[in-house]
Amino acid sequence: MALLPILEFPDPRLRTRAQPVQSFDAALERVVADMFETMYAAPGVGLAGTQVDVHRQIIVMDTSAEKDQPQVYINAQIVEREGSEVAEEGCLSVPNVFEPIKRATRVRAKAQDVKGQMFERELTGLAAVCLQHELDHLAGKLLVDYLSLLKREWIRRKLEKERRERAAGGTKDAAKEAAKDAAKAAPAPTHPAGRVI
Numbered sequence: 001m002a003l004l005p006i007l008e009f010p011d012p013r014l015r016t017r018a019q020p021v022q023s024f025d026a027a028l029e030r031v032v033a034d035m036f037e038t039m040y041a042a043p044g045v046g047l048a049g050t051q052v053d054v055h056r057q058i059i060v061m062d063t064s065a066e067k068d069q070p071q072v073y074i075n076a077q078i079v080e081r082e083g084s085e086v087a088e089e090g091c092l093s094v095p096n097v098f099e100p101i102k103r104a105t106r107v108r109a110k111a112q113d114v115k116g117q118m119f120e121r122e123l124t125g126l127a128a129v130c131l132q133h134e135l136d137h138l139a140g141k142l143l144v145d146y147l148s149l150l151k152r153e154w155i156r157r158k159l160e161k162e163r164r165e166r167a168a169g170g171t172k173d174a175a176k177e178a179a180k181d182a183a184k185a186a187p188a189p190t191h192p193a194g195r196v197i
């Protein structure tokens, strides 16, 4: 197994539309295993192929508290949705940004497992949010697309600055500076760690 690099906004590859999976073979099993390893290590509760530059309709997720309920959705589609709720979401491809996003409360999904077996499942709560978020990724859509242009631009600049600082070796001063900026920009850190998708 291997950890895969996660693409970050505004990487244009995150705008790619994923293609359906056609062969359910050992190579697919390997990608799925790597995606789980990457997701758990990040840590996040879900990961879409697009985020690791694999442009096929593959979603892995585990929204359980004990992290012992891995779920794979291949070629997933939502066939029913009900209600709506606004909740804070984070994204592994938009690090350290949490925004309230409106999603359906309950969804019914149709998908295939890693062997190609079709299944249908009803999802609520965080699992429903997570699947909707990951399906957006597979369509080339990001959490920032739900925000105003101004906010999106602010996030892009913030992430670019953080990346530059990381590339510069993250000296003590840079870290201090970043912490100061973070305190200024986000006075109320209400980050639900379990909602990074």
Ligand SMILES: [Zn+2]
Binding pocket: 090, 091, 092, 093, 133, 137, 197
């Ligand atoms: Zn995401």
